[in-house]
Each structure stands twice: as structure tokens, then as C-alpha cells.
Amino acid sequence: MEMVPKPRSHAPAKKDRLRAKRKKPRRYWEQESGASPGPPPKKRSSRPARPRSSQVLRRSRISRKAQVPKPERRKPEQTLSGAQDPFPGPAPAPLEVSRKFRRIDKSKPLPSPKSKTRSRLEAAEAEEEEASVRAARSELLLAEQPGFLEGEDGEDTAKILQADIVEAVDIASAAKHFDLNLRQFGPYRLNYSRTGRHLALGGRRGHVAALDWVTKQLMCEINVMEAVRDIQFLHSEALLAVAQNRWLYIYDNQGIELHCVRRCDRVTRLEFLPFHFLLATASETGFLTYLDVSVGKIVAALNARAGRLSVMAQNPYNAVIHLGHSNGTVSLWSPAVKEPLAKILCHRGGIRAVAVDSTGTYMATSGLDHQLKIFDLRGTYQPLSARTLPQGAGHLAFSQRGLLVAGMGDVVSIWKGPGKASPPSLEQPYLTHRLSGHVHGLQFCPFEDVLGVGHSGGITSMLVPGAAEPNFDGLENNPYRSRKQRQEWEVKALLEKVPAELICLDPRALAEVDVISLEQRKKERIERLGYDPDAKATFQPKLKQKGRSSTASLVKRRRKVLDKEHRDKVRQSLEEQEQQQQQQQQQEKTKPPGTRPSALDRFVPQGDPWGINWCLCLLS
């Protein structure tokens, strides 16, 4: 089976997942209608019956949907028996979907390539097309489809209570809604493992526990006898990082203390970057420390110079860490650079919470000014929408499919976007829920329509239909994996570990050429050789017969060519200047006419008339 990992894509999720879960794992020898582990394939749109001889484009393997059937059809090859292939040619692939998997950026103009280079480029493009078509075809295997709660006309989904949802869904899904009443050990932080199967919780007063929350099987439970600030699973559920009052500790799934990392002290927040095997810690002392958990070394300790750090989020798209500061800015960090990659002024007051969605496109922030804003992270960093919340949001989280949850006091509100890849619209909450205590930690469970809320009264697991990605990649994050499988995966993941230096704002930067050092090298080479080997050779006039190749005429001819080149250059620069002038004129036009001319205007440099005159002289 080919599973397609999709970069920044929203895969179709299944409909009404909640009814779906069955406990018994499906075996391959069983019928499909029998007990199936996940959701039974419901409402799976059957493959549309194709015409007997579907026309196939010869050149590309892509068929457009709105295609006028051509009268001329390619005849399928005759076999001896007269039997025909009912579907001749390669299988069609949807154009839209395959476009999603195109990776070559064709927007940039290319300097015209020579034939050898062109053949390479063509080969690369053909490869890309084929890979994208294959990926698009295998989308068919993502059988589960998405779905949300939909109120009957006029009904507000936010009014639907958890109890109603639980009543409506099947038993297996209903079992996913539960409350852990743990009033004794204070407000809880929680974290789901990457597969979504395990849950770790840490109470302020030292209670640390890890459990397989689906089966409700407790893995370990200890009291660390110290304040627990944050808790985080490392790459697998076997390791657990706990930020305690003084140091950072690492426990295994039996609750045995493995490490005490003294280099990370007074840690307030933890984030784990799964592909880099980095544990990012934000501390009270104002340091952001990256700990490589595969080798146990501190990769970078960066001083944010912004006081106590208590707001942190990671961008799952590019592994950049977002820190919220008390001066209303959010700073973006990479372990490779000592200063923030970017600083965004988001709020008037301090930042209370930050969250980034799974595609790395949107960032949600909430500040002390009681506002909740959604920012676009694609280069502009501008707010897309903003709302004022009655009591400001203290905690924010995005789900895999882009739902946004905000914890305000003892209330949790969830917003959803209108469509795929759109930011959550803050007009109307999708769901709300009141808890028995103040919210202290929020996380959507991966691959399950479940939201985990840690609060002062314990832990609540809420049902949020449509929150999670319904199709999991069995080779990457398999919730049903065995111990052996997990070990195999661990080895593979370690082999594919991404170096920490590669973290930057654009994760595709690796596919770019380092232009600066390239040019530097070129310059050095020219210096070494004394001439530019790549430069265009100077014009050498041909020898002519019958006395026309005298020195004077040679010089003349050479001069002709040189002059032509020079003229071209001058013409170009003239055009550029004209454009600039036009722009200036436009700007002057847009200038308010009401402003009075000042006496100092005469000192303002104007245009560059000299340059133009000079050029004109040259041209004449």
C-alpha cells in the first residue's frame, strides 16, 4: 500500500468518525464488513464508472475533469481473442490533486538554457510530473472522509453539549469522552504522544502520570514531590520529559528517572521537535535551550533578552519556535541563529498564548488586551482576523485540521474555518464547553476527534467532531503499532534525523543554491586565473580577403560591435530611469495637493536629469 505523506495538505477526513472506532483489530482474512478496527468505510464514494473506451491524453497522463469528449478515439489494441482492454492506456489522475504535489517553482524566470541543460531540466520536470501523478492517484487510498457537526437549520452547533454528542455517537467513541477528577494535585498540563495513543499528565503539585488513554491503561504514576510546570513526550511514548521546579527531568514509561538535565533549569515550557529530535525548553531565566535527545547534547542556548519566558509554541511546518513576550511581540527562533529570525508586534499588552497550525500558515495569539488574533505566517505576518474575548484566552491550540481552541477561564471555545486551508473564522464558535476548573493546558489528540483539557479539577477529554486528520500514515505515526514496530520506527527515524542547523523560516531552503558563496567562489577564481573564464569572449573580427582586412578596417569593425553593445546598455539604463521618473511622478500625483510647497523643497534631489543628459550625449 502506498501511503502518501502530504506536505501542507488537508487530506479528506472521514465523516462522523465518532461512531467509527471499534476495539477489535481487523485481520486481513476477515471480511471487510466484519469487525474493522477503525471506522468502517462508510459513504465511500464508489469509483465512477468510466466509459468503455475512455480517451486518454497522449502527452500527459492527466485528464481534466471538464473535458469535451473528442470524436476521434484511440482504438485499443486488438488481441487475438477479440477481447478488448476496457480501460486502455494509463489510469487517469485528477489534475487538481496532482497540482498539489508539484514542487518545482516555475514562477521564477529561467535564463535560457543550452541544449544539454535543457534536457536535464526536462528530465527533472518529467520526474516531478510522474511523481505528482502517482501521489495524486494514491490519494484514492485515503479512504476516510472529513466531517463536522452540522446543526439543523438555524441550530447553533455551539449549543450542543458534550452529553448530546456522547449520546449520539457509538459506544467506542463515547468512551473517548471522560473526565479524570483529580482535584488534589492542582491544575494539570497534558501532552499526547505523536501517535495519539498515549497521554501524559502533570499536576502542579507533583503528580505525573502516563497512560494509554484509549484503553485507560495506566503506564506509570508517580509524585515527583516538586512543582511540575510542563510535561512532554519525547519521540516515542517510552520517554517523558518533565519540567520541574528546579531542573528538567526525563522519565521512562515505568516512571523511572533516567536523566536530570541540570543545564536546563527553571524550565517553564517544553516543546519537542520530532524530526530533529530536539527538546526546546523556555526558562524563567530568559533562555531558550535546545537539547538534542538523541545524543544528549545541548545544541544551542539562546538568550531571548526579553525576561521570563512562559509562552512557547512550535511551528510544525518548519520547526521554528515561537516565543511570546510581555512587550506584545512574538519572536521566532532557530537554534542556528543567535537572534530571532523575526519579531512580530502582535498585541498592545503582553502575549498570553501562541499557537501555530499544522500547515504553518496561521498563527493565533492572545494577549493581555483580551484580543485573539490570527496572523498569516507566509511572509507578511499581518493579522487576518481579530476578536475581543470577554476574558482573554490563556491557552490556545490548533488541531490537525485547523480547528482553533481557546481556553478562557473555565470555558473552552472552539472555532473552525469555512473550508479547507482557511483560517478559523472567529465569527461563531463551533463548540463550547464549560469545565469544572480553570484551564491550564490544551491539546488536540492527533488522529482522534478528541480534545484534551487539563484544568484545576483534573483532566477532561472532549469530543470534537472533525478535529483530527482521519488518515494516518502507518509507517510514520501508527497508533496501533506494536513494541517491535515502534523500535523499528525509532531506528528509521533516528537515521532520518534532520540536523538542527537546517531549521529556518523556509524549510525548502535546502533546495536552493547558496548564491552568496557561489559568487564569492567565482570571484576568487577570477582573481586566481586573472581572467573570467565564463565571460563572453571579446569580439574578434573575421579575416577578410581582397585587402578588406587592413588594420584600420579591423579596428573599425571591432568598434562597431563594441558601440552596439554600449548602446544597448545605455538604452537599458535610460529605460530604467524613465520608469523611475514615472514612478516619481505618480508619487507626486498621489501627494496631497493641499500641502504647501516649502522653501526647503529646492534642496530635495530631483530625478537625475544629469544622468539622462549624459546618456543622451552618449547616444547621439
Place this chain on the structure above:
Amino acid sequence: MEPKMRQDPSLKSRAFRPRERKQAATMNVTRNVEGLLALSQQEQLVDMSNSYPLSASEDEEDSDGERKCQKLLEAISALGGKNRWKLAERSEASLKVSEFSVSSEGSGENLVLSDLLGAAKKLPLLTVVKKQLNRVRSKKTVETPLNKEEAERTLREVAFSRASHTLSKWDPVVVKNRQAEQLVFSMEQEPSAVAPLEHMFSGWKARTPLEQDVLNLLHKNRQPVTDPLLTPVEKASLKAMSLEEAKIHRAELQRARALQSYYEARARREKKIKSKKYHKIVKKGKAKKAQKECEHLLKANPNVALEEVGKIEKARMMERMSLKHQDGGKWAKSKAKMAKFDPEARQARQEQLAKNRVLTQKLQVPPESEEEQECLAEVATLFASEGMSDLSDNAPNPWMSRGDKVQTEPEQLPELGAHEFSKSEGDGRPVVVEDILWKYCEPREFPRKRSELNHNAKPVDRQTDKDSNSLKVLSESMALSQKLSHQPRKHEMSSVGIVKEKREKQQMIDLQNLLSIKTPAVKSLAVPTIEELEGEVERDHRQLIKEAFAGDDVIRDFLKDKREAVEANEPNLDLTLPGWGEWVGAGLKSSTKKRRPLLKTPEGSQRKDKNLPNVIVSEKRNILMAGHQVQVLPLPFTHYQQFERTIQNPVGATWNTQRAFQKLTIPKVSTKPGHIIKPIKAENVGYRSSSRSDLSMLQSNPKGLSRRDYKQMRTCAAD
């Protein structure tokens, strides 16, 4: 074999005449070469002439023709005979008597071949010999051999040209192999063709009783067993269907083709008509027709009509976008020139201007908030009275609505500025605003303004902040910036009398606006309990926060940070030499003119955050990352962008399907362990070899080449 250069005396006699020599000398090299190559043939001839003892020495006097003839006859009769080497008969006394041969010495004359031939004329039996002799005569004599160096050189040249010619046919193969995705060795293997099912079945026979039973059953029911897998009935039906289908299909095709040609012809004809009047009439007719249809639709089917209206609207938008009716066109310019003299041109121009006006008019959008509604109510009524209301009730365009919002905002603070400023803030240059902002952020000027403005700003806050959710904690700098960015509103009365509010686009995102955008409060169902319980306290708390952050100017700090970041990146150097050209001493400052930085940033390099007031993007280069990037262009590429394109597609299994991954990572060369890789052969690639070495290979493969191979070879040769 005999030695090659042996020559007959008779030939020798003819060979070295002075004239011929000259010719031989002037002969070009190629002739020589030909001569050399023809050597082998000549050898044969030499042999022949040797075998026939036609020596002239045997002949006697001219008078003795008969005798000569007889001798010749004897010689010829001895041709096939056993005793070829008869001793010559001595018939005359001579000076030198040899016991082996006769010499013609003494006669004082050379024997010429023509003499012999003349004698042989009469004998019809000797035609064969005559022919042979003729041939011998027609042959040129062998030229002088070239000297050794030259001969060798020519040989080398020829050999090279031949070798390169024979090798050049491999060029396409080499190119193909170089470009191939994968080379598989050993190459002789033929791909195992997948045989159709029927072929597999043809050799199959029923053996087991079950199979036989099944076969019987099939036979009974007259089902096809082996070759054609279709029953006769099926076949017939197929045939019938296909014919019918084909006919229908053909008819359709014909019809379509005919229609198309008609339309094309018509279009061509109409396109050719140059009369403007005609086109005008056609256009008008079309417009009328469309209008009628629209009216009709309105009555019959309002939904469709709405769609039509939408289409028209879209067309309008397109036209608006294209700026077709601007004044700058060729036609418009010409009309503008002529307008002075020609009333028609004047009118046409006016019409176009009017159209332009209508098109470029901005649509009014129904405002969202109540305040805006109020403030726009008057305008709306105006519009309504002018019959322009249809313009204002369109679907809200988010871009326009945003602009409106921003524009209407400052109206809430009318007292802010000492002068009347309108809301349309049309300054397209953010930099200016920022500069001004920075200027005002300077601590020197600040306190004074602050005291002034605080006075004004606070009551405003109270007024507007009735709804306490919208935080309007206006800092001084913000107020200033707003004040500065405002412009007097322009009211323009067009000639028709339509009130038009001309607004200029807000090109720049203002930092203040960013943070102070009025955000609607969430109407949440579940309000956090705490607020319900202690609402009063909460309100107080909020006030507290507001006051706490009012003085603490986040924006100012941020702008300062940004300015520092920008300045740190600039290579501005202070190149002043103290005391150079001016006085120095304690308390003396060098003049501002001299303090001006001499090095400026290059124009082309712009900061990424130049137009983003709320962002500082670090311009620092990630050196560690650059270490992982490609730093040298591989060979065929001349520009880095070309190379970038080839590496942009990821290869790993994480980003690709299994098959695609396998195909992308296929090894360049695949071999089988334990197999000998033989050198490439011509017939494997589809050539028939002609050179000697290739011949030897052909011999080793006596089967020869298939027809297909011949064809391929021919095409290759044509190439």
C-alpha cells in the same frame, strides 16, 4: 603468391614514357591512393600476363607474319596445356645466344602490342584473347610509388577517416546511453514479453478428468475453448454494434465538420467587412437583443436573469480592470488632438470620458458597524436620490470594506487634530509615516506633545469606549500618526452633479491601524464564570490593565527596536576626522553636514520587512544552513536557477509514493553479480557492421540480423 611488383617486360616498355611520368607526378594523392588500393586487382592482371608467354622476343621479322601468327597460335594452344614452360625455339642467329630464351635484339625495334592485335583481327576464334589483350592495353600503368612518409601519411589519413566513419554510427548509441536513466548489464537479454492469455492456452490440453469434464461442458454449450474467447453470437453482436456505431459516429463527424466550416467561412467573411458603420450597427443590434432577452428573462425566470446580471457585472469589472477607457490610448490621443476642430471627435471623447468615469467609480458598500452606518447614511440617501442606489447594494467586497473601515475610524476622534482632517488617508508611502513617527518618538520632542495630547485623547477614549471591549488605548505616537496621515477630504462635484467621494487607496498597512483595528467582541454562549460572579471586579481589573499599559508604549519600543535593527545592518560609517576643516575642543560638535554618512546602502538591497511595520525580519545569514546548501554548480548548468529547478523535487520516501521513490532512486548502472559484461555489439544495438572487425563479429553470429534490425540500421544511416 608471387611478389607483388613483378612486371612484364612488355608493360615496362610502355610504362615509363616521359609524358606519362609527368602525369604521374601531377596526379593527386587520392589517385595514388586509388592506385594503391587497386593493387590487388593489378596483381591478378600481372599474373595473367605472366601465365601467357606472349613475349615479343619470339617474334622475328615483320615480313614473317605468318610465322608470327603460327607461333602465337602455338602459344595459345599451349595455354591450357601442361607444358607451359616450353623452351623457345631458336630460329635465327643472334648475337647473344641464350639457351633459355630468344631475344629480339638485333631487330632494333620494340614489339608493340598493336602489332599483335592487328594480326589477330582476322581470326574470329581469338576473340577471347583479343578481349583480354584489350583489357591489358586499357589498363594504365602503375605510377611511381610515393615516398615512404607520404604513403604512410596517406594511409593513416584514410585509415582514420574510415575508422571515424565506422565509429560515427555509434554516436547515437553513446548519446542514448549517456542520457539513459539506467543501464542494465548484461545487455543481450531480451525483455521477456508478456504473452497474451490465449497464447498460453493454445498449447494446453485437458488431462485430469475434471478438466475434461469442463471441456466437455464447454463443447456442449458451444463455448469457445481456445482461440477466440468470444462465442459466435457475441462476435456477431460485436460486429453489428461496431458498424452501427461507426456509421452514427461518421455522420456526426461529418455534420460537425460541415458546421464548423460554415461558421468559419461566415466568420471570415464578416471579419473582412471593414465598414465601421456596419460594425456599429451589429453591435447595437446585439446590445438590443441582449437587453430584450434580459427583460424577457426577468419576467420568465428571475434566477437566470440574476445570473445574467451577474455576468454583465463581471464584464463591467473586467472592463474596469483593463482600463480600456482610460485617456491614454492611441485612439483617445488622436481624438484629443482633433477635438478642437471636430465636434464629432469631441463628442466621442466626451463619451469615452463619461464611460471611464462610470467605470472607475467605486461602489459603495453597506457599512458593517452601526457607527459607520450612521455616518454613511447621508451619503446613501444622496445616492438614492440620484438613482445610484443600485451601486451601493452590491455584495460586500472585503478589500473595499476594509478600506472603509479604516477610513471611517478617525471620525470617531474629531477633536484630535487642531485642524479638520478627513479620513481618507492616501499616503502611499509607509516609510514617510514611519519616519515621521520616529521623529516624534524622539524623547526630546515627546513630553511637550504628550502633555497636549493626553488632554485630548482621554476624553475621546471615554466616549468611544462605551463598549469596553474595544480597547482604544491610544498612545501619543499613535494619535500623532493618525493626525499626520490624515488629509483633507476632497469633495468633488462632477458636471452632472453626482456627489462623488474620491478616496485614494490605502496602500500601506499602518502599524497603528494594525493594532487598533476595532475588533468585534465574541458573543460567546458560555461566558467564563468568573466574570459573571465578579463582574465589577473584572471591570475594575480591566481598567487597571488599560491604565497600566497606557503609559507603556509598546509601539514606540518596537519602532525603536526596528530602527536599531535597520541601522545595525546598514554599512553607514562615520568617516569624519575630528578637527579636519573645523574647530575642535570640549563641547564643540562637528557640523551636521560633515557627520552625514558617506557610505550608503546599495539601492537594490531592500529589507524584507520594509513594508511591514509590525515586523522585524532578521537579515542575518544562516551560515550553518549555508554549509548544507549547494555551493558549486555542476557542469552542464550555467546558472544557479537552472540547477535549482532540478533539485527542487524531493527524492525521499517521505515525500513520494513507494513506486515513485523507487523510480527516482534507481541506480544508474545495474549489473548482475557473477555475470560477465561483454562489450557492446553492433547487432545488439541494431546495426549491421561493415568494417572488418564487425565482420568478424558477424561471423561469430551466423544467424545474421532480422528485418527490423535492417530497418533500424537504415534509419540510423539516414541520420
